[in-house]
Amino acid sequence: MKPLDLGTARASTTLPAALGGRIEPAAGTEPLLKVEGLSLTRGESLILDEVAFSLRRGATLGLLGESGAGKSTIALALIGLLRKPEVGLSGTITLDGEGDVVDAPEKAWLKLRGRRVAMIFQDASAALNPCFTIGRQIMTPLRRVLGLGRSAARVRAIELLESVGLNDAPSRLSAYPHQLSGGMQQRVMIAIALSSNPDLLLADEPTSALDVTIQAQIIRLILEETRRRSASCIFVLHDLALASQCCDDVVVLYGGQVVETGPSRIVLDAPMHPYTQALKGCVLEFDTEELEPLPSGAPSFASKSPGCRFADRCARALDKCAATKPPLVATRGRKLACWNPLP
Amino acid sequence: MSTAPIFRLLDVQKAYDVDAKGGSLFSRAKRRLRALDGVRLSLAPGESLAIVGESGSGKTTLLRVLLGLTHPTDGRALFREKDIASLDGVDRDRFCREVAAIYQDARGSLNPRMSVLDLIAEPLDHHKLCTNSDRSDRVAALMSRVGLSPAMMSRYVSALSGGQLRRIAIARALASEPSVLVADEAVSGLDVSTQAQILKLLRDLQREMGLSLLFITHDLGVAAYLCDRIAVMYLGRVVEAGLTREVLKAPAHPYTRALLNASPRFFAPISDPLPGEVPSPIDLPPGCRFAGRCVRAQDDCQKSEPALTPASPTRMFACFHPLAS
Ligand SMILES: Nc1ncnc2c1ncn2[C@@H]1O[C@H](COP(=O)(O)OP(=O)(O)OP(=O)(O)O)[C@@H](O)[C@H]1O
Numbered sequence: 117m118k119p120l121d122l123g124t125a126r127a128s129t130t131l132p133a134a135l136g137g138r139i140e141p142a143a144g145t146e147p148l149l150k151v152e153g154l155s156l157t158r159g160e161s162l163i164l165d166e167v168a169f170s171l172r173r174g175a176t177l178g179l180l181g182e183s184g185a186g187k188s189t190i191a192l193a194l195i196g197l198l199r200k201p202e203v204g205l206s207g208t209i210t211l212d213g214e215g216d217v218v219d220a221p222e223k224a225w226l227k228l229r230g231r232r233v234a235m236i237f238q239d240a241s242a243a244l245n246p247c248f249t250i251g252r253q254i255m256t257p258l259r260r261v262l263g264l265g266r267s268a269a270r271v272r273a274i275e276l277l278e279s280v281g282l283n284d285a286p287s288r289l290s291a292y293p294h295q296l297s298g299g300m301q302q303r304v305m306i307a308i309a310l311s312s313n314p315d316l317l318l319a320d321e322p323t324s325a326l327d328v329t330i331q332a333q334i335i336r337l338i339l340e341e342t343r344r345r346s347a348s349c350i351f352v353l354h355d356l357a358l359a360s361q362c363c364d365d366v367v368v369l370y371g372g373q374v375v376e377t378g379p380s381r382i383v384l385d386a387p388m389h390p391y392t393q394a395l396k397g398c399v400l401e402f403d404t405e406e407l408e409p410l411p412s413g414a415p416s417f418a419s420k421s422p423g424c425r426f427a428d429r430c431a432r433a434l435d436k437c438a439a440t441k442p443p444l445v446a447t448r449g450r451k452l453a454c455w456n457p458l459p
Numbered sequence: 460m461s462t463a464p465i466f467r468l469l470d471v472q473k474a475y476d477v478d479a480k481g482g483s484l485f486s487r488a489k490r491r492l493r494a495l496d497g498v499r500l501s502l503a504p505g506e507s508l509a510i511v512g513e514s515g516s517g518k519t520t521l522l523r524v525l526l527g528l529t530h531p532t533d534g535r536a537l538f539r540e541k542d543i544a545s546l547d548g549v550d551r552d553r554f555c556r557e558v559a560a561i562y563q564d565a566r567g568s569l570n571p572r573m574s575v576l577d578l579i580a581e582p583l584d585h586h587k588l589c590t591n592s593d594r595s596d597r598v599a600a601l602m603s604r605v606g607l608s609p610a611m612m613s614r615y616v617s618a619l620s621g622g623q624l625r626r627i628a629i630a631r632a633l634a635s636e637p638s639v640l641v642a643d644e645a646v647s648g649l650d651v652s653t654q655a656q657i658l659k660l661l662r663d664l665q666r667e668m669g670l671s672l673l674f675i676t677h678d679l680g681v682a683a684y685l686c687d688r689i690a691v692m693y694l695g696r697v698v699e700a701g702l703t704r705e706v707l708k709a710p711a712h713p714y715t716r717a718l719l720n721a722s723p724r725f726f727a728p729i730s731d732p733l734p735g736e737v738p739s740p741i742d743l744p745p746g747c748r749f750a751g752r753c754v755r756a757q758d759d760c761q762k763s764e765p766a767l768t769p770a771s772p773t774r775m776f777a778c779f780h781p782l783a784s
């Protein structure tokens with residue numbers, strides 16, 4: 117593996133395993149983001165139930181779980197698109213230097229979005245406007261958010277497109293999204309998201325529509341560019357092997373509850389929660405001989421159901437599991453919510 | 460059952476005439492786009508073959524040729540040693556019954572106005588494989604076979620999850636009692652847990668019913684789990700083929716190696732990715748078509764195109780400077 121050219125990366129920045137660096141947290145760094153007791157109710161359903169995690173500056177975090185686990189809902193809350201009182205959101209989201217933003221009005225979020233928190237979506241072709249050129253879509257936020265003039269914005273746009281590996285950047289400015297491949301569209305989305313130097317980048321399954329080769333390019337690009345800026349990144353993923361390669365920490369969600377969380381090299385190497393273990397058993401590497409798929413089923417979001425939401429699919433369930441919800445407690449280097457964890 | 464191959468492709472080429480990019484109104488020169496450019500492969504009874512490669516490598520075009528939905532512009536595509544393009548009468552009926560397809564877009568390929576019962580019974584009716592009295596029993600049996608509750612029979616597509624739809628597509632494919640299943644990206648876009656269930660189902664069905672399986676995927680883990688043999692495609696050509704286990708353990712072609720490096724693996728560093736994307740198959744330069752992205756390319760690679768050559772009884776590749784095993 118060639119050493120990475122990280123350009124202006126700070127010497128103190130640590131790199132995840134993916135980039136051949138150490139995984140240890142940068143000592144003494146303040147958390148950039150702290151989520152506590154985040155709950156979302158919709159009628160009788162509790163879509164998020166007391167979700168809590170924190171993220172250090174410069175670190176990457178993975179939100180993992182099956183479809184419907186609440187990963188995208190958390191991402192939307194983090195970018196201020198789900199706010200009380202319109203929706204039943206409670207808890208706190210503390211962003212370094214801004215205080216609790218869960219209650220911030222739209223006016224305040226207009227300043228935060230883009231500048232401090234930016235997002236890239238799974239389907240870049242749907243996120244880009246098909247009617248506008250790439251140049252217009254990347255220059256508009258540069259002018260609006262950073263207040264650059266037309267020619268300065270153009271110069272910066274070309275730099276950004278080059279930094280995300282788009283060759284022939286000046287001529288790409290006049291291209292329309294449909295003239296680019298899926299991988300190139302995702303590069304443009306990354307350039308737009310990074311254009312105002314956010315501290316936190318949210319990437320909701322940024323590569324699930326792409327080939328593995330392009331996936332590797334895009335994940336590396338996101339890691340390199342966020343590290344270069346000392347920004348933090350939250351990946352929404354459901355491939356645990358990929359998460360182990362690109363996340364410092366992981367949060368495993370089931371039915372809107374955090375079931376296991378901690379450093380990825382601990383949680384994903386030796387899961388203690390039966391659900392994390394089961395998800396790991398679904399991953400195919402190219403030498404996997406046997407699969408042990410989870411029985412199909414979906415969690416109940418009923419706010420009144422008292423016990424562990426995974427109980428009806430869990431091979432290790434005890435009598436008390438369906439009756440009492442297990443608390444999230446620190447156990448062997450991670451936090452875990454289970455009455456009968458793996459040894 | 461005979462052991463003669465079910466499918467055989469002999470140097471199949473599929474070319475399209477496309478408008479040249481940037482051509483003016485007066486010079487609307489047509490250019491040749493070779494989606495398939497000399498593909499040679501075969502599928503024997505009971506065998507499972509994975510076709511892998513990045514998007515744009517010609518996998519879907521290959522499947523369309525095998526299903527007789529499009530015909531080669533050169534070379535021959537044979538089903539039980541007869542040209543697929545000219546099958547007629549009993550041969551055509553036999554082909555339709557024996558070859559069943561599962562597509563990537565399960566929701567789009569199933570008629571939303573038909574109930575699950577009618578969707579699965581359609582091939583039964585078409586091939587007159589059941590009487591009116593045992594129609595719903597046959598459908599119920601097929602549903603149980605793919606892990607669906609027969610109670611779902613009266614539902615419509617809109618009320619089903621992605622995983623349930625894939626199971627219905629599989630039940631429908633099995634209804635005509637086929638000997639070959641061909642599937643295009645049949646598990647992509649599914650949740651890991653649903654994907655694992657469907658893959659296990661497909662492998663069990665293939666083994667228990669002695670089906671031949673041709674499975675198109677861009678996921679090497681899926682290929683390795685399901686298929687004994689693998690063919691790696693790049694820009695319309697097979698560049699390496701052999702026993703899946705051998706090929707993935709010690710790839711000879713630099714492209715296979717690059718695909719392997721890019722596949723997620725627990726705690727492995729994300730390696731230097733393969734640079735660039737699959738180029739357009741229009742006006743390829745002479746020489747090896749992978750040369751522009753290949754880390755091992757040398758001068759001779761630009762001069763002539765390496766042919767797919769057997770290196771052992773179970774392995775073929777097309778490269779002048781293969782990786783040592
Ligand atoms: N506005 C809403 N009203 C009711 N239920 C909702 C609403 N939004 C989300 N949900 C439910 O909340 C749960 C979590 O949804 P979310 O989209 O966050 O899942 P996800 O983990 O991102 O899944 P995927 O992997 O499919 O993207 C799901 O059961 C979903 O149906």
Ligand SMILES: Nc1ncnc2c1ncn2[C@@H]1O[C@H](COP(=O)(O)OP(=O)(O)O)[C@@H](O)[C@H]1O
Nearest residue numbers: 475492494513514515516517518519520521740
């Ligand atoms: N009907 C068509 N007309 C012109 N070009 C086509 C047509 N069908 C496919 N192609 C081209 O052929 C190449 C291979 O396509 P395809 O078989 O769909 O690849 P894959 O399934 O591996 O992604 C691509 O460059 C594609 O754009």
Ligand code: SF4
Nearest residue numbers: 424427430437454455
């Ligand atoms: S609490 Fe009980 S049901 Fe829930 S995961 Fe643990 S053992 Fe399984």
Ligand code: SF4
Nearest residue numbers: 747750753760778779
């Ligand atoms: S023939 Fe040359 S360019 Fe082509 S794959 Fe082999 S080494 Fe690379």
Ligand SMILES: [Mg+2]
Nearest residue numbers: 187188189320
């Ligand atoms: Mg989502």
Ligand SMILES: [Mg+2]
Nearest residue numbers: 514515518519
């Ligand atoms: Mg295709």
